Amino acid sequence: MNNPGTHAHHLDDVRILDLFAGPGGLDVAAHFLGFKSLGIEWDRNACETRYAAGLPTIHADVSVMRETRFDEIPKSVDVLAGGPPCQSFSVAGNGAGRRALDTVEKFIHRLVDGEGEAGIDEDLHSLGDPRTALVLEPLRWLIKAIETEGRNPYKVIVLEQVPEVLPLWEVYAKLLRGGEGRLAGVKYEAECWKLKTEQFGVPQTRTRAVLVARLPGEGAIEPIEATHLPFDLNRGKRSAAQADMFSTDFTISGVKQQWISMAEALDTASKLKDSPVDASRLRTGSEMKFFIVSNYGSGGDPKKRGRRQSSEPAFTVTGKISRNKIYKSLDDHEADRFHRFTIPESGVLQSFPHNFPWSGNDQAQQVGNAVPPRLGMHVLSRALRGDNPSDAELTASSTWPSVSRATTEELRRLGCGDQGQCPPESHKISPLRRKSAP
Known part of the structure; x- marks a missing residue:
């Protein structure tokens, strides 16, 4: 990130780090709950939407960011959130992730047990779909925070994925409760569930696997209370x-x-x-x-x-x-x-505000890849405050505040800088799409 003095105010008091942030589903939810967030996103188009919406963003690969730029994450961050790409696990994908669930579980244990990450990475490349390995990134970010001098373990962890990933979240939860190996005595309260979006006021049927983990001291994690009835698919x-x-x-x-x-x-x-x-x-x-x-x-x-x-x-x-x-x-x-x-x-x-400033190309894909903000509000509110979002917060979430062009430009410089640390080729636009580029 360039010119930290100029742009520091955008990162002041940031509490939530959103991995695989997309156009901002969880960040929109955090905003309406009164929490500041910082997203990491590799897709240039999603970043353009985030800049237009006024959402602080680092345009980078999550893995590269962890390995080489971890010190750029504000120390005020104490919540790790994210939804790793779901295509290889989704029933709409080719199924590589579902077939590899047992294998990925073994990788999770190998990471926690302290095996060298170079060997793990080499084996991960053999899974066929490289996106499958990204489900390990939240665990790697937690381990990085534990093992980095001057950093503290995240107080709260919130993860979401397609329902097929629930068995892996259950493995996560068991390890987080145990505090062994590279987790080095750091024990969490941890629970996971399958949640139906229509039961939380999202006008669509969609099931998500959610994990919430929290350091002890805030009491047990209570189930997230549905506010609406399930839709009868049959x-x-x-x-x-x-x-x-x-x-x-x-x-x-x-x-x-x-x-x-x-x-x-x-x-x-x-x-x-x-x-x-x-x-x-x-x-x-x-x-x-x-x-x-x-x-x-x-x-x-x-x-x-x-x-x-x-x-x-x-x-x-x-x-x-x-x-x-x-x-x-x-x-x-x-x-x-x-x-x-x-x-x-x-x-x-998807429960985004009616006037959310969708930008860049592939906007339909951005919408489809996002976490529904209204579901995110319920999950984050339960994880961070132990309650449901208020009626006033839910009502306010229908409209997005206007963002000045100057703020968008500041956030683009914050996230992309000279583009030298952005994902390779990400700022190149094909001649066929150049006319519609922002």
């Missing part, structure tokens, strides 16, 4: 009597709960000041009524596309959300087709 296969059991109109703990539909989320966003979300194109008369056909197959059949009505949550928002087709009616597919979801609309379905 609703079309149930009898009428069974369907009644899954009605959204009943009470949990004395509070009426209901998942948020696409129509509700988009309609609410469209009514906010200067909103880029145009709900009028999704309306038939005064009613917002449409359905979407997924780009992915359903039930193991790649040709059988799933459907969701506007009165239901969206499918999992992925980098291919712009390929989902939106229709007015079930009867006339082609004649009544709307345009695809816009980037602001896709962001709203």
Whole structure:
């Protein structure tokens, strides 16, 4: 990072280090909870979004940053957070990570037991998909903090991934509780869960594996309390009597709960000041009524596309959300087709603020790769404060504060500097994309 004196104010009092930060899902959550964060992200396009949003960022490879630039991380950081890339573990990927779960578990133990990292790295390269190895990075960052003079172990660790990674988070949790080997007597309270995003007010169905670890002294880690009902994925296969059991109109703990539909989320966003979300194109008369056909197959059949009505949550928002087709009616597919979801609309379905300043290229991929901020608010609030986010905080999270161009330029210089320490080739733009570059 260049000119530390000029840009130090952006890093003052930073508490959260967000590895694999993407466009800022966890950082957006931290902002609305009142915590400052610093993200490390290698993708130039995601960094452009972060700079435009006013989020302090280092444009770097997480592994390289740990190995050669660890001293640049502010000593005020006491929370380690992140969601390593999920493609090799996801059911939408090629499955290399799922097949390697047992192997990766062995690597975790090898790291903690003190085996030389050069040999571990060499073996990791044989896994096929190099992204699989990145799930080890949070552990390596913790070990680095423990073994670096003048640094302290992180007080809190928050990790999220696709649900297939839960067995690895459980291995993490067991080792963090044990405090042995290179963890050298540093013991954490640690818990992990599978969380459904629609149960936390995100207008889409998406399941995530989450780990929360905390140094002793703050009490046991309580489960993260869902605020909404789960969406019944098998609703079309149930009898009428069974369907009644899954009605959204009943009470949990004395509070009426209901998942948020696409129509509700988009309609609410469209009514906010200067909103880029145009709900009028999704309306038939005064009613917002449409359905979407997924780009992915359903039930193991790649040709059988799933459907969701506007009165239901969206499918999992992925980098291919712009390929989902939106229709007015079930009867006339082609004649009544709307345009695809816009980037602001896709962001709203991920629970980003309606006016979040998506920038750079590959914006749909940025949206799909992000942690849903509203889920992040619940996880971080539980980990750092032991409670749920307040209604006021959740309400405020619908709108992102404006950021001056001067601040964006400062953050770009902070993150990229002379570009000499950025990932190789990351600032080169092909002639075909140069016109749309920021």
